[in-house]
Amino acid sequence: MIILKNLDKELNGNAVLTDINLELSKGKVYGLQGKNGSGKTMLMRAVCGLIKPTGGYVEIDGERLGKESAFPESVGCLIENPAFVPYYSGLKNLQILADIKGRIDKKDICLMMERVGLDPGEKKPFRKYSLGMKQRLGIACAFMEAPDIILLDEPFNALDTEGVEMLKNLLGEAKEKEATIIVACHDKEELELIADEIFVMENGKIMEHKS
């Protein structure tokens, strides 16, 4: 379970997150809805351990981030634009990242690439990928190690109908495996299709909770 308690974050004197209180269970998809600059991405960064709260805390399975652990034990994320090494192929990019943990091998990566509709044998470097292909690679990267927490920021960007369907399937499977999934999206309708609960954000605050 992920608990965010009285979470505040200020950057350069501006409040980007204010008094966030959330309890997120395993096996559910949570939606963060809000306009640009409403704090969705910052909230995800806080859950990832990438930013340090000014006040309050993030607790994951009983461990406070920044105290007991610096980062969640198992997290996959796609935050903002998918960023990879521009001159490596998609497979090489995922392989070099997977090597850090050493939990999955090339075969697993190839399977995940095929799942998202990418050809693992494609030699084209990442910089020559289309926007949709970049997004699919970002999604593959977030899901490939079957993490306990999955954070997806605007995952529908640049995806065609087939891509949206693929993402829904992946989300469904991750839910079955008891992953906690947070999806940020400015589009209410897309979010309603996949999320079990939706939090509406505005100016760094949770304004509404829809179940």
Place this chain on the structure above:
Amino acid sequence: MWSSTRRGIIKYDLCQGLRANMWKFLAGAVPFFGVVMIVQERSVLFSTEPSFFEYFIYLFKGIRNYTPVPGQQFEVPILWMIVQVSMALIVYDYPVVNLEKYGIQTIIRAKSRALWWFSKCIWVAASVALYYAVGILIILGACMLMGKISFIADQEWNMVMNELDVSLIANKQLWLICICIPLMSSIALSLLQLTGSFVLSPVYSFLLLLSYIVISVYYNHSCFMGANSMILRNEFAMAGGNTLSGIVITNIIVMCAAVFGGYIYFRRHDIY
């Protein structure tokens, strides 16, 4: 698990970081080609071919302590300076840009800010070492083109060209002052630049480092260790010059301060 993660992230930085900066290594080789041209052009003045050390002494000799005298101009050691600027350009913004882009994926997998930071420090040291290796290869190639590779410094050559009496310096010490000390000093300065690039910004850190190096050339003070790699400033070249042990200790202190000071800062650094 820890060790496979550590290996993974270091491998990532070495493969990716060195490749990302490949063009900078090529551009940075200019001073090595410059010294090859100058030394070979002047070799007609001497009866013997220049040895491997003549090139390196010429490159890293720098200038003796500068004492301002009315009417006397401050002479900037151009080649030595270009080497320092080249290394500062190699480090420049790679670690900061890496963290803002794909570094997020590596740091959440490494699950450790310390590991990420120390991996970048290793990358800095490896990049500087690679830069020197490129220089060594270029100079060895030049020696081969001249007919032979010799590692015995020539007395006449160095007295005339480099104002250095090599008869007072053992061959092992030449390796130290021509390769090891400049390499170690460069790593220390580059680590300082790495820390500065996070605390300030890559641009300010780069400019600050260059200013510090220029001040070190101008003022001879123990606080300004930027000129530690200059051969003409050490104890073999001048009475009362920097001792090798002093240079090594200063470099170790600067390296530790940069690596651990940087880590203390990075622990609280927001990644966004």
